[in-house]
Amino acid sequence: SVETSDFDLSADQIDYNSDTHWAYARGHVHLEHFVTGDKLDADHAEYNLKTEDGKFYAVDGTSPAKILTSPGILTTTSPFYFQAQWAERIKDRYILHQGFVTDCKLPKPWWTFEAPVFDIIPGDRAISRHTIFRLRHIPIFYLPIFYRPLGKNPRQSGFLTPNIGHSSLYGFIAGAGYYWAINRSYDTTAIGQYYSDRGPALRYNLRGKPNDVTDFNFNLYGVHDSGITLGNTLYKEGGTEFELTAKTEIWGFRGMLDYNYLTSYVYREAFSYAFTSPIWSQNNSLGFLQRHFKDDVYTFNVAMDRQQNFEAITYPYQKNLTTGAITTQQANEVIIQRLPSLEFSGRDQQITDGSLPIWFSFGSSASLLNRSEPTAETSGSPGQIFQTGNTARIDIAPHVMTEFNFKGFSLIPAITLGATDYSSSYSTNNTVFAAGGSCGDPTCPVTTEALGRGNVFRRDADFTLDLRLPALERVYNPPKWLHLGGKIKHVIEAEATYEFLTGINNFQRIIHFDATDILSNTNQITYSIVNRLYKKDKNGNVSEVVSWRLAQARYFDPTFGGAVTPNQGSCAYNSAGIALVNPTCQRVVVLATEELTPYTFLDGPRSISPIVSSLVVNPYPFFGFEYRADYDPLRHKIIDHVFSGTARHGKYAGSVSETAVTTNPILIPQQNQISFSGAYGSSNRRGWNVAGGMFFDALAGKRLFDYAQMSYNTDCCGFSFELRNFNLGIRQDNQYLFSFSVANIGTFGSLQKQARIF
Structure with a gap:
C-alpha cells in the first residue's frame, strides 16, 4: 500500500521504481483520490506516483453523485459507476476503453450508456461518442454525443432527449430539442414538436441574469395549425402565446415586469397543456418601477398594466x-389598460402625540386609462364594441386618524378627503336584462353606453369609526383522544366599523377601470366576531387550530347614494329563491360591498348584507380544511360557498374541494364544480406510485377534466404513464403521455415535468 496526502494505492503486490516513480500493482488493485472522491478497482495497473498518470486493466470504479435539485427531476444518492476493459489516468482524467457508465447499482444495472471511449473528469463531467443507451441490456437509442455533468455547474449545451405521445385531438406527438448554455449568465432551450393531425409546434425559453440584481425569463409556445374540419367549415385554432418576466434595480428604483401575450382565446382553449390554462379566461400584464424615500415613509411608483378578459x-x-x-371573427373581450400610472403615497406618520395622537397619510395618482368592451353579450363575435378612448384620471386622498384606548377597548376615528378628476365620462350608461335570449346566457344583458363631453370632478369625504373590544380568553384541557396537547386556548375577538361616505352624486357617469372608480356613498356599520383556538405542543410552540370569522353589514342608505337605482326595486324571486329575470333587475358593484365579500350581491336596494362566514381548521400537520360561505337573510339560503380539504398520512394523500354559486344569475352565473384527487407515494419513492383526480360540473352533470398517473421508480430510473381527458367547451381530447426518467440526468417523453404529479 502506498498512501500520500492526495491518494491511496493498494494491491496484493506492488513493485516500485524510485528512479522513475512508477509503481506496478497486481491483484485487487485499489486507487482512491481524497480530493475528488473517485475510487477505482482493477486487476493490475501501472501508476506514476509523481505525475499521477497510469493504466489500469479490467477496471470498475465510482465517482460521487451530482444530485440535481430541479423540480420534477428524479434523484438518487448512488455514486456514478463505470466499468471498462482498460483505462488510462492522465492527471485528473480517466479515459475508459470499451466500457459503460451508469447510476444504477451493480451488478445488474437497470440502464447503461455504452461507448468505445469515455472521457471522465471526476467531479466535473463525462463525455462519450457513438453511445448506445441500454435498458436491461436492450438497446433503446443511439447518441452521437453524450455529456453527463458531475460537477457543481451542470449546464452544458446539447441535444435534448426526444419526446413522444398521442392525443385524440392532435394525433401522434413527436418532438426533440436543443439546450444552449450561452455563457454563465444566459441559456436558452428550443423544443420542436409535430402533431400529426394539426401541424408543427414550438416551445422556446430564454433565461438570463446579466448582473446580481437583474434577471429575466422568456417563454414562448406557438402552433401552426393546419385546422380541424367540422361539417363544411375548416377552423384554424393555432396561434402564439408568450410570457416575459423580469426584475431589476436601477437609479434607486426596483423594477418588475410580467408581460403576457395571447393571439386568441381559442388557441389557449385548443392547445394549452394543463387543465388550469383553458379555463382561465384572462390574460393580464403588469410592470412597475418603485422607489422608497425617507426610510420608506414615501413611495413613488410608475406602473403600467393591461387586463384582457375573454x-x-x-x-x-x-x-x-x-x-x-x-x-x-372579432375577439369578444373586455380590455382595460393603464398606460401609464404615476403614484405617490405616504404611510402613516404621527404628527402629534400626547392625549390626542394624530397620524397622517395620503395617496395620489395620475393615470392614463382606456377601456373597450362589447355592448351586448353574445356567444361568438360581438356585434358592437364600445371604446372609451384615453381617459386621464387624477386622484388625491389625504387621510387623518387618531386612536383612543381604555382597558382593552380601542376606538379609531379616521377621515379621508378624496378628490378625483376624469377627462371623460358616460353620458348614458344603462344595462337591461332580458330572459330567454339567444346569447347563450339566460340573462342576456344589453348595455347602452355613450361618452359625454368635458371633465367630471368627484369629491368625497369618508369618515370611519373602528371599535375593537378586548379579547376574551379561556384555557381548557382538551380530551386526550383529540391529541391536541395539554392545553387549548379559546379566544373571542369582536369589532365593529361605522362608515359614512358622502359627496358622490355622479356614480352612474364614472367609467369603471379599477377599485378607485366604484367608490360610492354609503352609511353603514360592519360588525364581525372571530373565534380562535390555539394549541401548544410539548416544545412550547403555539399554533392556531381553528379560526372562524362571521361578518355582516347594515346599510342605512339602501341605494348607496343613488348607485343602485331606487325606483326599479330588486329582482323578483320565486319560492325557491331563484331570480325571475326581468327588466327591473340590476347588477351593481360598489367598493363598500366588495370589501366584505368578493361575491357581489347588489341586484337592487338593500339594507342588510349576507352573513359572511370563513372557517379554517388545521388541527394536525397532516389534515386541514377551509369552508367559506355567504348566507343571504333576504333569500333565506346560502348563495355561495367554497370548501377545500386536504389530508396526508405517510404515503397516502387526498383532497376534495367544491365551489358553488346559487345567487341571482345576473350577479354571478350559477355553478357547482367539485374536484377530487388522491395519491399514493411520492416523486422519489422507489416502487409503484399512483395518483388521480377529477373535476366535475354538478350543474351540467359532466366531467370537465380527469387524469390518472402511474409511475414506477427504481434506484436509478423511473417510468411514468398518464391518461388525461379534457371535456371543456371545444376541447374534447384524450391524451396518452409517457416519460422515462434517468436519475440525476433528466427525463424524456411527452409527460412534461411541470404537469406531473410524480
Missing part, C-alpha cells in the same frame, strides 16, 4: 370548404 370563444380563421370563403 367573454366568448371566437375564431380568427374560418373557411367554407364549398365556396372557399374565409371569414374572421
Whole structure:
C-alpha cells in the first residue's frame, strides 16, 4: 500500500521504481483520490506516483453523485459507476476503453450508456461518442454525443432527449430539442414538436441574469395549425402565446415586469397543456418601477398594466370548404389598460402625540386609462364594441386618524378627503336584462353606453369609526383522544366599523377601470366576531387550530347614494329563491360591498348584507380544511360557498374541494364544480406510485377534466404513464403521455415535468 496526502494505492503486490516513480500493482488493485472522491478497482495497473498518470486493466470504479435539485427531476444518492476493459489516468482524467457508465447499482444495472471511449473528469463531467443507451441490456437509442455533468455547474449545451405521445385531438406527438448554455449568465432551450393531425409546434425559453440584481425569463409556445374540419367549415385554432418576466434595480428604483401575450382565446382553449390554462379566461400584464424615500415613509411608483378578459370563444380563421370563403371573427373581450400610472403615497406618520395622537397619510395618482368592451353579450363575435378612448384620471386622498384606548377597548376615528378628476365620462350608461335570449346566457344583458363631453370632478369625504373590544380568553384541557396537547386556548375577538361616505352624486357617469372608480356613498356599520383556538405542543410552540370569522353589514342608505337605482326595486324571486329575470333587475358593484365579500350581491336596494362566514381548521400537520360561505337573510339560503380539504398520512394523500354559486344569475352565473384527487407515494419513492383526480360540473352533470398517473421508480430510473381527458367547451381530447426518467440526468417523453404529479 502506498498512501500520500492526495491518494491511496493498494494491491496484493506492488513493485516500485524510485528512479522513475512508477509503481506496478497486481491483484485487487485499489486507487482512491481524497480530493475528488473517485475510487477505482482493477486487476493490475501501472501508476506514476509523481505525475499521477497510469493504466489500469479490467477496471470498475465510482465517482460521487451530482444530485440535481430541479423540480420534477428524479434523484438518487448512488455514486456514478463505470466499468471498462482498460483505462488510462492522465492527471485528473480517466479515459475508459470499451466500457459503460451508469447510476444504477451493480451488478445488474437497470440502464447503461455504452461507448468505445469515455472521457471522465471526476467531479466535473463525462463525455462519450457513438453511445448506445441500454435498458436491461436492450438497446433503446443511439447518441452521437453524450455529456453527463458531475460537477457543481451542470449546464452544458446539447441535444435534448426526444419526446413522444398521442392525443385524440392532435394525433401522434413527436418532438426533440436543443439546450444552449450561452455563457454563465444566459441559456436558452428550443423544443420542436409535430402533431400529426394539426401541424408543427414550438416551445422556446430564454433565461438570463446579466448582473446580481437583474434577471429575466422568456417563454414562448406557438402552433401552426393546419385546422380541424367540422361539417363544411375548416377552423384554424393555432396561434402564439408568450410570457416575459423580469426584475431589476436601477437609479434607486426596483423594477418588475410580467408581460403576457395571447393571439386568441381559442388557441389557449385548443392547445394549452394543463387543465388550469383553458379555463382561465384572462390574460393580464403588469410592470412597475418603485422607489422608497425617507426610510420608506414615501413611495413613488410608475406602473403600467393591461387586463384582457375573454367573454366568448371566437375564431380568427374560418373557411367554407364549398365556396372557399374565409371569414374572421372579432375577439369578444373586455380590455382595460393603464398606460401609464404615476403614484405617490405616504404611510402613516404621527404628527402629534400626547392625549390626542394624530397620524397622517395620503395617496395620489395620475393615470392614463382606456377601456373597450362589447355592448351586448353574445356567444361568438360581438356585434358592437364600445371604446372609451384615453381617459386621464387624477386622484388625491389625504387621510387623518387618531386612536383612543381604555382597558382593552380601542376606538379609531379616521377621515379621508378624496378628490378625483376624469377627462371623460358616460353620458348614458344603462344595462337591461332580458330572459330567454339567444346569447347563450339566460340573462342576456344589453348595455347602452355613450361618452359625454368635458371633465367630471368627484369629491368625497369618508369618515370611519373602528371599535375593537378586548379579547376574551379561556384555557381548557382538551380530551386526550383529540391529541391536541395539554392545553387549548379559546379566544373571542369582536369589532365593529361605522362608515359614512358622502359627496358622490355622479356614480352612474364614472367609467369603471379599477377599485378607485366604484367608490360610492354609503352609511353603514360592519360588525364581525372571530373565534380562535390555539394549541401548544410539548416544545412550547403555539399554533392556531381553528379560526372562524362571521361578518355582516347594515346599510342605512339602501341605494348607496343613488348607485343602485331606487325606483326599479330588486329582482323578483320565486319560492325557491331563484331570480325571475326581468327588466327591473340590476347588477351593481360598489367598493363598500366588495370589501366584505368578493361575491357581489347588489341586484337592487338593500339594507342588510349576507352573513359572511370563513372557517379554517388545521388541527394536525397532516389534515386541514377551509369552508367559506355567504348566507343571504333576504333569500333565506346560502348563495355561495367554497370548501377545500386536504389530508396526508405517510404515503397516502387526498383532497376534495367544491365551489358553488346559487345567487341571482345576473350577479354571478350559477355553478357547482367539485374536484377530487388522491395519491399514493411520492416523486422519489422507489416502487409503484399512483395518483388521480377529477373535476366535475354538478350543474351540467359532466366531467370537465380527469387524469390518472402511474409511475414506477427504481434506484436509478423511473417510468411514468398518464391518461388525461379534457371535456371543456371545444376541447374534447384524450391524451396518452409517457416519460422515462434517468436519475440525476433528466427525463424524456411527452409527460412534461411541470404537469406531473410524480
